[in-house]
Amino acid sequence: MSDLDAFRAEVCAWLEANCPPEMREPVRDEGDVCWGGRKWVFKNDAQKQWLEACVSKGYTVPDWPKAYGGAGLSPEETKILKQEMKRINARSPLDSFGIWMLGPALLKFGTEEQKVHYLTQIARGEIRWCQGYSEPGSGSDLVSLQTFGEDKGDHWVVNGSKIWTSYADKADWIFCLVRTDKANKYQGITFMLFDMESKGVTTKPILLISGNSPFCETFFDDVAVPKTQFVGEINRGWDVAKYLLGHEREMISGGGAGGDMVSIGGAFAKAIGKNDHGELDDPILRAEMAAFDVDVFAYRAMGERFMDMWKTGRAHPASSNMMKYVGTELNKRRHELVMAGGGSDALEWDSEESKGGARARTWLRTKANSIEGGTSEVMLNVIAKRILDLPGA
Amino acid sequence: MPLYHNDDQAMLKDSVAPFVAEQAPVAHLRKLRDEADATGFSRDLWAQFTEMGLPGMLVPEAHGGLGMGHMEAGIVLEEIGRNLTPSPFLSTSVGAVAALAKAGGTQAGRWLPAIASGEAIVALAIDEGAKHRPDRIATTATRAGNGFRLDGKKSFVLHGHVADMSIVAAKTDGGITLFAVPKDAKGLTADPRRLVDSSLASHVALDGVEVDADAVIGEVDAGGEILDALLAATRTGVAAEMVGVGQGAMDRTVTYLKERKQFGKLIGEFQGLQHRAAHLYGEMEVARATVMKAQQLLDEGSEGAKLMVSVAKAKAGRAANLAVREGVQMHGGIGMTDEYDIGLYMKRDRALAEYMGDVHYHIDQVARMNGY
Numbered sequence: 001m002s003d004l005d006a007f008r009a010e011v012c013a014w015l016e017a018n019c020p021p022e023m024r025e026p027v028r029d030e031g032d033v034c035w036g037g038r039k040w041v042f043k044n045d046a047q048k049q050w051l052e053a054c055v056s057k058g059y060t061v062p063d064w065p066k067a068y069g070g071a072g073l074s075p076e077e078t079k080i081l082k083q084e085m086k087r088i089n090a091r092s093p094l095d096s097f098g099i100w101m102l103g104p105a106l107l108k109f110g111t112e113e114q115k116v117h118y119l120t121q122i123a124r125g126e127i128r129w130c131q132g133y134s135e136p137g138s139g140s141d142l143v144s145l146q147t148f149g150e151d152k153g154d155h156w157v158v159n160g161s162k163i164w165t166s167y168a169d170k171a172d173w174i175f176c177l178v179r180t181d182k183a184n185k186y187q188g189i190t191f192m193l194f195d196m197e198s199k200g201v202t203t204k205p206i207l208l209i210s211g212n213s214p215f216c217e218t219f220f221d222d223v224a225v226p227k228t229q230f231v232g233e234i235n236r237g238w239d240v241a242k243y244l245l246g247h248e249r250e251m252i253s254g255g256g257a258g259g260d261m262v263s264i265g266g267a268f269a270k271a272i273g274k275n276d277h278g279e280l281d282d283p284i285l286r287a288e289m290a291a292f293d294v295d296v297f298a299y300r301a302m303g304e305r306f307m308d309m310w311k312t313g314r315a316h317p318a319s320s321n322m323m324k325y326v327g328t329e330l331n332k333r334r335h336e337l338v339m340a341g342g343g344s345d346a347l348e349w350d351s352e353e354s355k356g357g358a359r360a361r362t363w364l365r366t367k368a369n370s371i372e373g374g375t376s377e378v379m380l381n382v383i384a385k386r387i388l389d390l391p392g393a
Numbered sequence: 394m395p396l397y398h399n400d401d402q403a404m405l406k407d408s409v410a411p412f413v414a415e416q417a418p419v420a421h422l423r424k425l426r427d428e429a430d431a432t433g434f435s436r437d438l439w440a441q442f443t444e445m446g447l448p449g450m451l452v453p454e455a456h457g458g459l460g461m462g463h464m465e466a467g468i469v470l471e472e473i474g475r476n477l478t479p480s481p482f483l484s485t486s487v488g489a490v491a492a493l494a495k496a497g498g499t500q501a502g503r504w505l506p507a508i509a510s511g512e513a514i515v516a517l518a519i520d521e522g523a524k525h526r527p528d529r530i531a532t533t534a535t536r537a538g539n540g541f542r543l544d545g546k547k548s549f550v551l552h553g554h555v556a557d558m559s560i561v562a563a564k565t566d567g568g569i570t571l572f573a574v575p576k577d578a579k580g581l582t583a584d585p586r587r588l589v590d591s592s593l594a595s596h597v598a599l600d601g602v603e604v605d606a607d608a609v610i611g612e613v614d615a616g617g618e619i620l621d622a623l624l625a626a627t628r629t630g631v632a633a634e635m636v637g638v639g640q641g642a643m644d645r646t647v648t649y650l651k652e653r654k655q656f657g658k659l660i661g662e663f664q665g666l667q668h669r670a671a672h673l674y675g676e677m678e679v680a681r682a683t684v685m686k687a688q689q690l691l692d693e694g695s696e697g698a699k700l701m702v703s704v705a706k707a708k709a710g711r712a713a714n715l716a717v718r719e720g721v722q723m724h725g726g727i728g729m730t731d732e733y734d735i736g737l738y739m740k741r742d743r744a745l746a747e748y749m750g751d752v753h754y755h756i757d758q759v760a761r762m763n764g765y
Binding site: 269302309319383390391 | 651670671675676678679681683711757764
């Protein structure tokens with residue numbers, strides 16, 4: 001038995017002993033997803049128990065070093081853990097912008113002290129982070145951001161506002177891009193970290209077309225941020241921001257794979273019905289769904305190849321932009337088909353049968369996929385410039 | 394196994410890519426075409442392939458081959474695609490080898506060493522109509538004397554007119570049986586037609602062709618599984634070749650966008666073209682990953698291989714088709730000229746798209762395999 005086979009056997013046994021049966025059920029609603037943090041209320045004991053088991057093993061962040069709360073797994077071992085978790089339908093023990101976005105940035109740019117402090121908190125699910133990037137006047141042109149931190153010696157005084165801050169009203173801390181030099185566009189931004197309970201921070205949820213409010217407006221009025229709470233170098237936050245965006249795009253691209261839905265045509269076979277040949281009883285929709293399934297299976301292979309290459313430093317540094325573009329466009333297409341497959345049932349907005357309009361609301365939510373974290377058009381610009389090396393791009 | 398080439402595979406690519414680019418670039422195809430070559434490929438080039446051991450890549454070592462896998466064969470096919478190289482590699486060294494190796498027995502012992510040594514060219518006589526419908530074979534094999542009598546018509550048989558042996562799928566009493574029909578068999582005629590991409594594909598007639606009982610590949614009535622192995626290998630191979638065709642077309646086009654000026658600018662500066670080129674890049678990357686996944690699953694003998702093979706043929710078909718269409722459009726007027734290579738990519742793509750099932754066929758297969 002090779003080392004990896006032995007590892008797989010060990011993982012299987014551990015999961016069997018530690019993953020509660022309730023945590024092997026599909027995620028049904030937002031409350032089933034564990035985000036952690038100071039204000040987190042566990043939905044049930046199983047959710048708490050599963051998080052604690054994973055924390056003790058370092059499995060919330062399996063590929064991070066043990067010193068920072070991870071399990072120190074190699075890319076191959078991490079892949080095996082994910083495969084085995086998927087095999088038993090184990091839920092993610094902890095979803096977190098700290099894991100997906102801030103963590104990788106700290107691992108690359110943080111001081112040893114910051115890594116030990118913040119990464120360990122993230123790994124344990126103790127602090128829930130939000131991201132302060134976009135501003136009302138700075139969307140795709142993010143680098144034009146105006147939120148300003150005035151230098152007061154040992155601290156900055158931050159004024160301005162952010163928008164589309166995901167779950168800002170539920171977050172404990174924020175990683176935030178703040179202008180610290182008005183004369184220098186790219187080299188005048190600092191990547192700051194501060195507590196959302198700091199005096200002067202307020203949040204206001206934004207009602208979206210889905211009827212939900214996952215995003216907020218976030219306002220800073222004379223917020224004092226100690227001058228120790230920044231990542232990388234002062235005025236060089238754009239480097240950190242760009243690196244983090246790569247991880248954010250990688251994270252968002254994951255939606256393209258479609259989670260538990262193996263095949264969209266298969267998922268709707270019962271609802272739509274079949275003809276005598278066992279084919280979906282709606283030939284044009286069947287054809288569209290089958291063409292979509294081809295693209296999903298293909299995208300899953302792409303996701304596997306991308307992660308294999310990304311984790312071993314073989315991927316083009318801009319390739320997460322391609323993944324984000326392809327994955328989000330695919331996910332939007334999926335939910336158009338989910339609505340078509342569901343017919344008038346899928347239009348229901350608040351009935352019990354529709355689980356509170358889950359399909360319609362999710363369909364609307366996915367429209368943001370190709371906007372948040374960089375629009376599809378920006379992704380195409382980046383591919384043209386950085387990968388294809390096209391002129392003037 | 395990670396989904397990228399390992400060191401050995403990268404080395405193989407490093408030796409095959411420059412070899413094909415130097416010995417058989419697009420100019421090689423043009424030369425054969427302009428000389429109205431009647432063979433369909435260069436035997437000198439095939440001899441060079443043989444020196445490198447390529448015809449026997451997939452042949453098991455016990456039969457004199459290299460015992461490699463589809464991932465390795467795909468590396469060769471991608472370069473063949475990128476350079477539009479006319480070659481019997483796909484039929485002979487991938488499709489035929491997959492069938493013979495799966496079947497074993499007399500025919501494997503006879504033909505696999507001959508393929509590995511570069512002596513034998515093998516054709517695949519599967520299709521019977523204009524569209525690929527391998528589950529509707531009308532050609533019959535009836536018992537006669539010590540063997541069988543074959544009657545029927547086959548079409549789209551690449552290298553059929555020069556093959557030393559053709560693998561013929563025929564209906565027998567209890568199922569499908571595959572036969573190894575040698576080129577001198579009485580009643581076998583091949584009528585080669587020049588296709589849009591300058592390749593030669595034959596209409597093959599089997600008029601009472603008599604073969605011995607040992608011409609059966611595998612067992613009588615049990616050809617279905619062997620045919621499946623042949624189809625899976627060949628489809629994956631075509632998909633790999635199409636990745637090469639698409640990549641070759643895309644690379645030429647992106648280069649052109651950086652050279653051609655209009656309105657006082659390089660046309661690659663226009664966002665309208667940049668976004669389309671970037672979209673194409675994504676589609677090609679996805680197609681490449683998909684084909685590699687199919688190769689990997691085939692090499693592992695995984696149950697999921699069949700689904701992924703259809704996904705790969707469909708996805709590579711879509712991506713390569715986009716690459717050649719965008720290629721001609723972005724080249725503008727000169728893309729319509731015979732002088733520029735981009736049009737040749739469009740032609741080859743069309744022929745490969747049809748071979749062993751087009752995009753629509755494989756999308757339908759994916760639906761069926763997923764129960765709808």
